[in-house]
Amino acid sequence: MASGERFDTRAVEEYSDWEQGDVVTPIHLSSTYRMPGIDPEMSLEDVDPDAGEFLYGRLSNPTRHAVEKQLADLENGEMGFAFASGTAAIATAIFAVVEEGDHIIAFDDLYAGTRRMLEQLFEARLGFDVTFVDAREPAHVAEAITDDTSLLWMETPTNPMIHLCDIGAISQIAAENDAILGVDNTFATPYFQKPLELGADVVAHSTTKYMNGHSDGVGGALVTDDPHMAESIEFNQQVGLGNQMPPFDAYLLSRGLKTMxxxxxxxxxxxxxxxxxxxxxxxxxxxxxxxxxxxxxxxxxxxxxxxxxxxxxxxxxxxxxxxxxxxxxxxxxxxxxxxxxxxxxxxxxxxxxxxxxxxxxxxxxxxxxxxxxxxxxxxxxxxxxxxxxxxxxxxxxxxxx
Structure with a gap:
């Protein structure tokens, strides 16, 4: 990675030192990778993509890994994850946080697909308690908090009414109640808004939208600074749900990010x-x-x-x-x-x-x-x-x- 510090420079940087000197992330389509031998002491956690180590396409892929580093950097976060869709990313974030009996608070003016997922999957089928509030007023979020609240899910600006919520104020409410704050940053993009810097714990994107920018690739992303949440997200992405972004969509996303x-x-x-x-x-x-x-x-x-x-x-x-x-x-x-x-x-x-x-x-x-x-x-x-x-x-x- 080059030494540029400003957004436009970081957006065009390559995040892997490709052996052939590629200036564009290549598309790695292999579903599996040759091993040098067996090691009785090795575990899956020992395979390190940062060191150029890959085992199986569901677990990691060079093209996807490169764009995940790019996503994290542009959101000023530590760990990024790329998914098959924005919905897959949001579902994975929720599964990474909630446990049986937990309560979720969400902005009432969410994208309809997210709201339906919370209502029909997490509430109706899985039994979680979900409360929708007009989060334009942080007090409405605070009033809805219970002892079981584990996740606050916000979207700002919202779809389609273009409502905003105060990320900093709501992050304080989350911290005071040991809850996680997730923010869907799809509309604003990291170019215009940095939720992690405002106190959010995890940021979500439908990369299908501005990050890809050309209406030719479907995907989603999560970025977090919390290592425990990152570990849970990674497990759900690779093992629990298997909803990672395919290599070609990762390539299209990397291309789009460069001009964002x-x-x-x-x-x-x-x-x-x-x-x-x-x-x-x-x-x-x-x-x-x-x-x-x-x-x-x-x-x-x-x-x-x-x-x-x-x-x-x-x-x-x-x-x-x-x-x-x-x-x-x-x-x-x-x-x-x-x-x-x-x-x-x-x-x-x-x-x-x-x-x-x-x-x-x-x-x-x-x-x-x-x-x-x-x-x-x-x-x-x-x-x-x-x-x-x-x-x-x-x-x-x-x-x-």
Whole structure:
């Protein structure tokens, strides 16, 4: 590894001294590795990937190991782990902490897949007690604490309402109650937010999103400074769950990480300009983006983040039919789930990502039929605005007598 200390430099560094002098992490596809001989004294724990020792692909892989070092470094953490998906990473983090009879507190405005996992797997099937709170107020988290609380699971900013929680304040609550704080940092990325430095115990990512950045690889990651938690995560990843990231996706992730700083700056520049444009438009009633002074948590965002990233949500004037007219008209943007790619993606949460929550739960969270979430890409902002104008023109035409 080179001696660079700043984010963009560290992002392009190689984390292994490849024998052939590769400047790009090679894809190691071997499922098993030749052993020099048998050693009655050796255990699996003795195999050291840092020393170039590998035994079996589920346990470790050179491509995956290199990107795990890269992930840890960019989050300013000690130990990183790469998984087959973001959901796999979050599930592994939870399994690494909770024991029978434990209580979990989670932000109520989580990504729908995470919330369903907590409700349908950990609560309904495995019997854990799960409480969802509006964590915008740390006091709500403190009030929900019980003697059995072992894990606080936060996401900030949240999906899709772009709510924030005070990581530092909630980390103090966790520490005072011997609980672990996990933070999903997918929206902010380590470029704009460092939860470990703010007191979190473990950070999670869907690397499918900004870290990969090109919508061509699925994955997840965990980073922690806690050696005991790292040991439990590693056991669950390699032995208990076997949900590690495949070599090719690890290669794609490594490639994406190298340009993350450049991409995140352009994502934010485009998103800020688009948020201001939407905030002044007659066809829009509300814009949710922490870079706007109108966002109720803009002060917190400026305190714990170094930027506001590339996702915003907004409310169209009208109902589901207005949303349909708008979405049927766009040309440059893509109607699709996911986020964080170089291309702009438009999501209608009520019928797409958050449809499984049901109408009642969506209403409780403020997810209306007219809410759209935009993952703003790196295209020319003028073309994106032109696309919005096409959509808004369709709305205005429909309401003209």
């Amino acid at each position: 700083g450049v991409r995140m700056r352009q994502h934010q520049e485009n998103t800020m300009e688009l948020a201001q444009y939407l905030d002044d438009h007659d066809c829009v009633t509300d814009v949710y983006y922490p870079g706007l002074e109108s966002h109720p948590q803009s002060e917190l965002a400026s305190e714990q983040m170094d930027g506001y990233s590339g996702v915003l949500s907004f409310e169209l004037t009208g109902d589901i039919e207005a949303a349909q007219r708008f979405l049927n008209t766009i040309e440059t943007m893509n109607l699709a789930v996911s986020l964080g790619g170089v291309e702009t993606l438009v999501n209608h949460p009520a019928t797409m990502t958050h449809e499984p929550l049901g109408e009642k739960r969506r209403a409780e969270l403020g997810i209306t039929d007219s809410l759209l979430r935009i993952s703003v890409g790196i295209e020319d902002i003028r073309d994106l605005k032109d696309d919005f104008e096409r959509g808004f023109q369709a709305l205005e035409t429909a309401t003209t007598p």
